[in-house]
Amino acid sequence: MLGQQILSGLATGSLYALTAIAVVVVFRNTRTINLAQGDFAMIGAFLGIVFLKDWGLNYYVTILLVVACCIVLGFGVERIIMRPIANSDWLTLFTTTIGIYYILHGVAGLFWGRDTKAFPLTFDPTPVDILGAVISQGHLYNMGWALAIGAVLYAFFNFTKQGVAMRALTDDPEAAYMMGIPVRFIVLLTWGLAGFIAGFVGILIAPIIYVSPEMMDEVLVKGYVAAVFGGLYSIQGAVIGALLIGVAENLAGGYIGSHVKTATAFVMIVVLLAFRPQGLIGIQKRREI
Amino acid sequence: MSLLKIDGLEANYGPVTALRGISIEVPEGGIVTLLGANGAGKSTTLKCISGVVKPRGGTIEWKGDKILNRSPNWITRAGIAQVPEGRRIFKDLSVSENLMMGAYTRSDRGQIRSDEERVFELFPRLKERSKQLGGSLSGGEQQMLAIGRGLMARPTLLLLDEPSLGLAPLLVKDIFETLLKLNQEWGLALLVVEQNVTMALKVSQFGYVMQLGQVMVSGPSAELRNDAKVLESYMGVAQ
Numbered sequence: 083m084l085g086q087q088i089l090s091g092l093a094t095g096s097l098y099a100l101t102a103i104a105v106v107v108v109f110r111n112t113r114t115i116n117l118a119q120g121d122f123a124m125i126g127a128f129l130g131i132v133f134l135k136d137w138g139l140n141y142y143v144t145i146l147l148v149v150a151c152c153i154v155l156g157f158g159v160e161r162i163i164m165r166p167i168a169n170s171d172w173l174t175l176f177t178t179t180i181g182i183y184y185i186l187h188g189v190a191g192l193f194w195g196r197d198t199k200a201f202p203l204t205f206d207p208t209p210v211d212i213l214g215a216v217i218s219q220g221h222l223y224n225m226g227w228a229l230a231i232g233a234v235l236y237a238f239f240n241f242t243k244q245g246v247a248m249r250a251l252t253d254d255p256e257a258a259y260m261m262g263i264p265v266r267f268i269v270l271l272t273w274g275l276a277g278f279i280a281g282f283v284g285i286l287i288a289p290i291i292y293v294s295p296e297m298m299d300e301v302l303v304k305g306y307v308a309a310v311f312g313g314l315y316s317i318q319g320a321v322i323g324a325l326l327i328g329v330a331e332n333l334a335g336g337y338i339g340s341h342v343k344t345a346t347a348f349v350m351i352v353v354l355l356a357f358r359p360q361g362l363i364g365i366q367k368r369r370e371i
Numbered sequence: 372m373s374l375l376k377i378d379g380l381e382a383n384y385g386p387v388t389a390l391r392g393i394s395i396e397v398p399e400g401g402i403v404t405l406l407g408a409n410g411a412g413k414s415t416t417l418k419c420i421s422g423v424v425k426p427r428g429g430t431i432e433w434k435g436d437k438i439l440n441r442s443p444n445w446i447t448r449a450g451i452a453q454v455p456e457g458r459r460i461f462k463d464l465s466v467s468e469n470l471m472m473g474a475y476t477r478s479d480r481g482q483i484r485s486d487e488e489r490v491f492e493l494f495p496r497l498k499e500r501s502k503q504l505g506g507s508l509s510g511g512e513q514q515m516l517a518i519g520r521g522l523m524a525r526p527t528l529l530l531l532d533e534p535s536l537g538l539a540p541l542l543v544k545d546i547f548e549t550l551l552k553l554n555q556e557w558g559l560a561l562l563v564v565e566q567n568v569t570m571a572l573k574v575s576q577f578g579y580v581m582q583l584g585q586v587m588v589s590g591p592s593a594e595l596r597n598d599a600k601v602l603e604s605y606m607g608v609a610q
């Protein structure tokens with residue numbers, strides 16, 4: 083029972099982790115707390131239904147198309163909405179993403195309706211036994227994908243010029259600009275990366291939680307809380323936070339009661355901020371320089 | 372023909388006027404120094420050349436072409452690299468990654484690698500620390516890295532903003548020796564902003580002294596050296 087709770091917690095946590103990474107990367111390069119990150123994934127999930135059910139496309143082709151569409155969505159949001167106000171204060175940027183959040187909710191409702199839709203099952207629903215812990219194949223499958231995407235992101239950030247430049251921008255945007263790094267292009271890529279991640283999250287999470295305009299609201303908030311674990315700055319911190327949240331809420335749900343499951347993440351963040359506010363403040367100071 | 376020719380350059384930051392029509396030339400393969408007290412407008416001059424600050428008026432010619440409104444990306448590609456004031460190393464990037472960022476505008480991979488080797492030959496300490504984070508280096512090492520990062524763009528002209536600032540005297544000597552080497556062996560033209568008047572006039576062929584956004588005195592460095600009193604009066608004037 084315990085092992086099972088932990089494993090499936092890690093599986094959900096790995097999707098929170100992907101969301102958290104996107105939140106962190108966008109925040110540290112653009113000072114934008116992107117409330118629409120979840121909705122990028124939501125749009126991806128709806129598109130997944132269109133491609134898979136309505137168009138009858140192959141699952142892998144669907145993934146490719148959904149991810150491509152979400153990247154374009156990320157690009158579009160940067161180019162059309164965020165770039166013109168890029169120099170505004172963080173509150174303006176944040177408020178704007180609230181606007182994008184509602185626009186995307188509305189667009190999804192308009193095209194696909196407000197009711198929840200079932201996503202076609204993309205894995206064998208029979209649970210499997212791993213070292214005594216019984217876990218659904220969907221969870222295993224999602225963990226595998228999350229690991230693979232994590233590896234791709236790691237390679238991108240460490241071995242490609244654009245990925246390293248993204249980190250350089252986090253470090254010192256003005257110095258990056260002086261080196262001839264095309265800062266605007268890198269910011270565009272940053273939003274594209276957020277879309278890339280969202281595309282996968284949308285398609286991976288859809289079979290587990292059903293598809294609706296609101297489907298990502300809770301995931302986003304947990305992803306955001308996880309990002310705060312990393313001070314909205316550290317990817318490792320965010321990933322650790324996300325996995326902790328995934329496991330803790332599963333344990334709380336299993337041993338205390340399902341009504342406390344959702345609250346777990348918030349209890350964790352309150353406790354974290356009460357005992358380790360200095361980490362967070364330290365990073366905020368650093369951002370202001 | 373001079374490599375870089377600035378004429379009547381004016382710049383401001385909002386209401387603050389930083390440059391009031393300055394004219395400066397850098398000949399091919401030359402070392403030119405830009406002196407002056409804090410706030411004289413030296414950094415602004417370099418930033419206008421590298422495209423980071425957009426001037427209000429005047430002209431900048433690079434190899435005979437006007438480059439006034441070009442982006443830093445374009446200017447770096449054209450052969451001008453900058454070593455910024457305060458080094459501005461990417462602290463969370465490794466030494467190698469910092470160098471990689473200096474070469475961002477290039478795509479000739481093989482050449483980039485051999486240029487990195489060349490930088491490591493120039494600064495063996497960087498090679499020893501190539502995997503370390505930029506932020507973990509000492510001040511002197513960070514300055515080497517800042518220069519190395521500039522070199523990775525394969526510039527014809529390197530702009531250096533107070534490369535000796537905050538370094539111990541022995542390291543200051545090293546840095547100026549490096550500059551001479553870059554000029555004589557690598558064939559680079561240098562435009563060096565400095566507070567260390569003595570050293571700057573020793574290595575350069577020509578000097579400009581700025582005050583409050585204007586060039587007050589200019590001439591061959593050998594002559595300026597004999598005019599120590601005049602120089603000091605300008606260097607002493609704060610803001």
Ligand SMILES: Nc1ncnc2c1ncn2[C@@H]1O[C@H](COP(=O)(O)OP(=O)(O)O)[C@@H](O)[C@H]1O
Nearest residue numbers: 384387388389408409410411412413414415416
């Ligand atoms: N980012 C900025 N915003 C506003 N004023 C600035 C900025 N940078 C420089 N200045 C002002 O422009 C003038 C020239 O500065 P600067 O070029 O940095 O001089 P120097 O490098 O010779 O010390 C100074 O009066 C300085 O206060």
Ligand SMILES: [Mg+2]
Nearest residue numbers: 413414415456
């Ligand atoms: Mg300066």
